Amino acid sequence: MHIAIISNSFQEDYESNLLNSLAGRIGRIDFIGSASFDKELFDKRINYYDFRGHDSGGSFYTKAMKNLRYYGRLLRYIWSTEATLFHFQWLRFPILDGVILPLLVRLRGKKVVYTAHNVLPHNRNNFFQKIQFKLVYSVVNRLVVHTEFIKKRLRDEFKINPSKVDVVIHGVYERILHEEVTKEKARSYFNLLPESFVILFFGGISKYKGLDLLMESIDSLEEEGIQIFVAGSLDSKYETDFKRLCEKYKSQNNVFVIRRIRDNEVEFCFKAANVTALPYREASQSGVLFMSYAYGVPVIAPAMGGFVKDVVPGKTGFLFSPNDCKDLADKITLLKGLPYFESEKHKASIREFAFTNYSWDKAGEELKAVYEAL
Numbered sequence: 001m002h003i004a005i006i007s008n009s010f011q012e013d014y015e016s017n018l019l020n021s022l023a024g025r026i027g028r029i030d031f032i033g034s035a036s037f038d039k040e041l042f043d044k045r046i047n048y049y050d051f052r053g054h055d056s057g058g059s060f061y062t063k064a065m066k067n068l069r070y071y072g073r074l075l076r077y078i079w080s081t082e083a084t085l086f087h088f089q090w091l092r093f094p095i096l097d098g099v100i101l102p103l104l105v106r107l108r109g110k111k112v113v114y115t116a117h118n119v120l121p122h123n124r125n126n127f128f129q130k131i132q133f134k135l136v137y138s139v140v141n142r143l144v145v146h147t148e149f150i151k152k153r154l155r156d157e158f159k160i161n162p163s164k165v166d167v168v169i170h171g172v173y174e175r176i177l178h179e180e181v182t183k184e185k186a187r188s189y190f191n192l193l194p195e196s197f198v199i200l201f202f203g204g205i206s207k208y209k210g211l212d213l214l215m216e217s218i219d220s221l222e223e224e225g226i227q228i229f230v231a232g233s234l235d236s237k238y239e240t241d242f243k244r245l246c247e248k249y250k251s252q253n254n255v256f257v258i259r260r261i262r263d264n265e266v267e268f269c270f271k272a273a274n275v276t277a278l279p280y281r282e283a284s285q286s287g288v289l290f291m292s293y294a295y296g297v298p299v300i301a302p303a304m305g306g307f308v309k310d311v312v313p314g315k316t317g318f319l320f321s322p323n324d325c326k327d328l329a330d331k332i333t334l335l336k337g338l339p340y341f342e343s344e345k346h347k348a349s350i351r352e353f354a355f356t357n358y359s360w361d362k363a364g365e366e367l368k369a370v371y372e373a374l
Helices: 012-022 060-080 094-107 127-139 150-156 183-189 209-222 236-248 263-271 287-294 325-336 344-357 360-373
Strands: 002-006 026-032 046-050 085-088 109-117 142-145 164-167 197-204 226-232 255-258 275-277 299-302 317-320
Touching: 002 012, 012 026, 012 287, 012 360, 026 060, 026 085, 046 197, 046 287, 060 094, 094 109, 094 127, 109 127, 127 150, 142 150, 142 360, 150 164, 183 263, 197 209, 197 263, 197 287, 209 226, 209 236, 209 325, 263 287, 275 325, 287 299, 287 344, 299 325
Parallel strands: 002 026, 002 085, 026 046, 085 109, 109 142, 142 164, 197 226, 197 275, 226 255, 275 299, 299 317
Antiparallel strands: none
16 A cells, blocks of 8 residues: 655654554555654654745745645656555645545545545634635545544534544544653752643644633632743734733742743643643644643643543543533632642543553554555
8 A cells, every 4th residue: 555645744743653653564654744843753754755845934935936846846746646545644635635635636546535634624603714624625545633623523514424534533642751850850940930730722822722811710819839830832813812811910929931841842832731732712623732742741621522522521621611611610629639640640641541542553553554545
């Protein structure tokens, strides 16, 4: 079997873990990526094609020329490769990446798989987007999702036949734990107070992520010794609201690291935290949850989508009523009052739960079965 996986600059951790789980299971894997990825993270059996270069900024003209070069290379590859199956991981331009290119692939007599990480792009749930993604879901041969919740939404909202949709688990990220990176050292690295109760908000900062809900919840508690630690890059569309939010809560002792977190800093982020908060307004699952589990850190997430299955109350964290600041505050207080979450034994139990139920090895087997069925 010869497959091609097209990243379109999707999450590096996800892509490297997914491809490594497939290496050795598939005859040949071509990965269409960019120079922004660390190639050392990928199994040597993966054929890595850097068609995009660095995903850096620049003028409109520079970006346009970069995209033209990328799609030119991609079209040549599609027309000349012997790969018989193409798997699109992300769509930068839904009509181009999700409709036109898959149609060209199918015109060549090849199969197309698309992973619907979300039913619709976050913050863009409108009629135009629904039309675009209805076309995407209709054109491809198979759809891969990570939760039954998304599969049900595709059936109910887009009338997609469930037999066309395969649920493949989202694996827990494989992370090496370094004993020398202690909680004390991690907190010192980010200037967090040694004795505070640290709530980590990790990853991209956008409106739908609900950071304001978290800030309001903590403000309502009026408790001493709680710090919110925000670590991640800021969505430019959220910049104005974010600045307003920071201004409102500037008197509180919160810590903001607003930039892309380097790979060697991720362990410091999670080891500094008592809990990871996912106060999302709308989401079906989150890679941050599985990253948190990899470090044995509990999660507080909304009772929606795949979170209902992925979070075991009292064992791996707690669920709160979506968009309910009071319930979120109550769950933070509840977890804060349970010291067993801080024990190394319990952290190990969270990791064991995660790797038993959400291993990338299992995800690779499930995805291989999808490919073979095509």
